[in-house]
Amino acid sequence: MPDTRGSIHGQWSSRFVFILAAVGSAVGLGNIWKFPYITGENGGGAFVLVYLVCIALIGVPIMMAEILIGRRGRQSPINTMRVLVADEQANPAWRWLGWLGVVTGFLILSYYSVIAGWALAYVFRAGAGLFTGADADSVSTLFGALLGSPESMLAWHTIFMVMTMVVVARGVRGGLEKAVTLLMPALFVLLVLLVFYAMYQGAFARGVEFLFNADFSKVFQHCESLESGGPASCRFTGEPLLIALGHAFFTLSLGMGAIMVYGSYMPGNASIARATLIIVAADTVAALLAGLAIFPIVFANGLEPAAGPGLIFQTLPIAFGSMPGGRLFGTLFFVLLTFAAWTSAISLIEPAVAWLVENRGIARVPAAIAVGVLAWVLGIGSVLSFNLWSGESFQLFGKTWFDLMDYLTANILLPLGGLFIALFAGWVMSRAASRGELRMGDRRGYRTWRFLVRYVSPWLVVIVFLNAIGLI
Ligand code: PFF
Ligand code: NA
Secondary structure: OOOOOOOOOOOOOOHHHHHHHHHHHHOOHHHHHHHHHHHHHOOOHHHHHHHHHHHHHHHHHHHHHHHHHHHHHOOOHHHHHHHHHHHHOOOHHHHHHHHHHHHHHHHHHHHHHHHHHHHHHHHHHHHOOOOOOOOHHHHHHHHHHHHOOHHHHHHHHHHHHHHHHHHHHHHHHHHHHHHHHHHHHHHHHHHHHHHHHHHHHOOHHHHHHHHHOOOHHHOOEEEEOOOOOOOOEEEEOOHHHHHHHHHHHHHOOOOOOHHHHHHOOOOOOOOHHHHHHHHHHHHHHHHHHHHHHHHHHHHHOOOOOOOOOOHHHHHHHHHHHHOOOHHHHHHHHHHHHHHHHHHHHHHHHHHHHHHHHHHHOOOHHHHHHHHHHHHHHHHHHHHHHOOOOOOHHHOEOOEOHHHHHHHHHHHHHHHHHHHHHHHHHHHHOOHHHHHHHHOOOOHHHHHHHHHHHHHHHHHHHHHHHHHHOOOO
16 A cells, blocks of 8 residues: 555655655764764774674664654654554554654753754864864863853854754755755765875774774773773773664664654655665764774874763864864864754654644644754753763762763663564564565565564664663
8 A cells, every 4th residue: 555645744855865864864973973982982893893783683674664664654753653553453552652752852852952062163163273283182171161161052052952943943845855965975075084184194003993803802891081081991891782782773863753754754665675774874884984083083192082972072173183274174074063963953853843743733833943942951951961060969870961861862762762663563563564665576675674673673672771781
């Protein structure tokens, strides 16, 4: 039954635009800001390998599941689940899955916008030539000044959130499509340029070894750099597995309905499997390029790989400060990073906005404003986590508000959402339904997908969870 339902929010103008939008959602701060710093905190190569395995065995099948559910339901995740529950005569409790996604997206956006604000602030620092001739010390002073000023962090957070609300308010075609077409390819070009810089000016061999030499004694080592900026302290724990798993979901925008809602705007005749492979490949390449650009600079300048969330802001300016044309390239890079974050942020609130439009009859503009303002308020906690609330008396389980939001969403809520999406697509939806929606000509391909989504992905998620809480 191809395309009996249509989306009231419109549809992407082509299959290509769907892929662009999904790549826009996937490629973002997760690749360029988060992947390098968590890799640095979790020992490098072995962590990267676990992450890549999670992408292949969990990310790919669950992305296909999410797109197919979205395209079959053709509504916001909450209503899509309602429709599919009716189609399949499934337990109504599955409808909670849509809600889980809406809440998760909103929580992620709250801190995502704060970090995107850093990128925005750095556009102007690079443009003003503040990196020229910078070394590790001056760059870290510059970064410290941003963190130490809640006012300016709040201002950038506010600007970014307004940017996000504006695009979401304009709707699927008006806003989202144009931004991605040009800017995503440009970001890739700049990343490649940075890798070339790292090749000639950085400790490239050491960087490559750190990223790709899997030393398995380090899979269970989680390191944190000390307050003083001294060498990292490491401890033995199962947490890196959970962080790698959680990051696979985060980086691919899976487990919360973002890809589902984009799938609901996907033309009926496009191949879900092929789109998935392109999206996953682009996202993975972006992350690995970022790693290849950053670690050689880290080692060449005696920096600490486990420096934490500030890693790219304390390494890349050194590169821009010493390369020819660095002022221009630096500015351009942070502009593109901001755009990458922007196209991801949009997808974080689209599920909630689409639902408000469908169920409450609210127009897109007020719906986007309502969700954005709520996330903005919650984001203030993350702004303060780096300054006024960084002290121990403001921490819970040894984590600041920002750390807590990050941990809760990326490592718990997204894998949980993904687990249920896999179970729904693999066990609840009939074979006829998933087969019909995937329209895979290739029998073997469909069988492999169904096997992965029924048996492999869910079990892996469960095992990693149990391991992280110390049960196995
Ligand atoms: N995938 C985005 C990134 O890597 O930056 C972050 C993200 C966007 C996560 C949308 C989840 C989501 F639904
Ligand atoms: Na990503």
